[in-house]
Amino acid sequence: MVFFNKNPRNWKIKNGQPLTEMDKRILKFQNKGCLVPTRELIKTPEQIEGIRKAGVLNTAVLDLVAEKIHAGMTTLEIDQLVHEFTVKNGGIPAPLNYEGFPKSCCTSINEVVCHGIPSDEEELEEGDIVNVDCTTILDGYYADASRMFIIGKTTPEREKLVRVAKECMEVGAEACTPYSFVGDQAAAITKHAHKNGFSVVRDLCGHGVGNEFHEDPEMEHYGRKGTGMLLVPGMVFTIEPMINAGGWEVFVDSEDDWTVVTEDYSDSAQWEHTYLMTEDGVEVLSY
Numbered sequence: 001m002v003f004f005n006k007n008p009r010n011w012k013i014k015n016g017q018p019l020t021e022m023d024k025r026i027l028k029f030q031n032k033g034c035l036v037p038t039r040e041l042i043k044t045p046e047q048i049e050g051i052r053k054a055g056v057l058n059t060a061v062l063d064l065v066a067e068k069i070h071a072g073m074t075t076l077e078i079d080q081l082v083h084e085f086t087v088k089n090g091g092i093p094a095p096l097n098y099e100g101f102p103k104s105c106c107t108s109i110n111e112v113v114c115h116g117i118p119s120d121e122e123e124l125e126e127g128d129i130v131n132v133d134c135t136t137i138l139d140g141y142y143a144d145a146s147r148m149f150i151i152g153k154t155t156p157e158r159e160k161l162v163r164v165a166k167e168c169m170e171v172g173a174e175a176c177t178p179y180s181f182v183g184d185q186a187a188a189i190t191k192h193a194h195k196n197g198f199s200v201v202r203d204l205c206g207h208g209v210g211n212e213f214h215e216d217p218e219m220e221h222y223g224r225k226g227t228g229m230l231l232v233p234g235m236v237f238t239i240e241p242m243i244n245a246g247g248w249e250v251f252v253d254s255e256d257d258w259t260v261v262t263e264d265y266s267d268s269a270q271w272e273h274t275y276l277m278t279e280d281g282v283e284v285l286s287y
């Protein structure tokens with residue numbers, strides 16, 4: 001037998017250390033049965049500075065992509081740009097060799113939801129919508145962000161999908177007030193997507209980030225208020241909703257075991273920022 005929704009009690013007094021005001025506040029939530037972060041998920045000021053610097057470099061990588069991306073470019077050329085610039089500036093592209101991923105960023109076009117693998121056989125075409133997702137390691141710290149790019153002129157439907165996907169990330173971020181729950185931002189994202197006639201991918205989520213590529217909590221984008229982990233100042237995480245024009249269902253391409261595609265081949269869009277929870281809401285560390 002296993003415990004349903006096991007909630008380890010992290011916040012007992014350790015070595016007689018006095019509890020801070022924040023400890024006491026978290027303890028109250030824990031005693032009500034809420035899922036609360038472990039101490040390791042609350043970053044120290046030194047760690048936050050490190051993640052902030054990784055974030056600045058990661059943002060610069062995406063700025064470079066934004067400057068260079070064009071119709072006729074292959075996704076492998078995007079990957080080469082990302083790799084060269086990151087390394088030249090003292091960073092490491094986190095995707096490269098991560099769980100066997102073969103390239104330095106993910107490039108996901110149209111019906112590809114995420115984790116598309118850059119290739120010299122894939123050329124960007126006028127009207128495509130493409131997500132470029134970059135994660136940079138700098139001095140051991142990680143920052144993760146992605147943007148959508150519209151190649152030339154596209155259809156009004158695709159333009160709307162790209163815009164609403166960005167708004168979904170932003171309404172999620174606004175719902176992230178200190179001592180809110182992961183489910184609060186998920187509910188805000190879900191509401192905004194549905195209001196616009198789109199669906200929210202349920203099989204993949206955002207994540208804690210900073211000391212590693214993927215940490216707790218699981219930042220779900222589809223869900224109900226009051227569910228999931230409590231979000232407290234000092235936590236660093238991504239919000240990265242994947243929004244589909246059609247149904248929410250997706251599958252993983254069996255040929256490469258990475259590329260995630262919409263089940264109905266409808267278009268999909270995603271934006272991702274790395275956020276720091278502060279005493280008065282979230283601050284963007286990478287975009």
Ligand code: MF3
Binds near residue numbers: 096099101134240
């Ligand atoms: N950057 C993706 C994320 O937002 C993860 C990509 S994993 C990789 O979490 F191996 F495909 F790079």
Ligand code: CO
Binds near residue numbers: 135144
């Ligand atoms: Co990412």
Ligand code: CO
Binds near residue numbers: 144206207238240272
């Ligand atoms: Co991410």
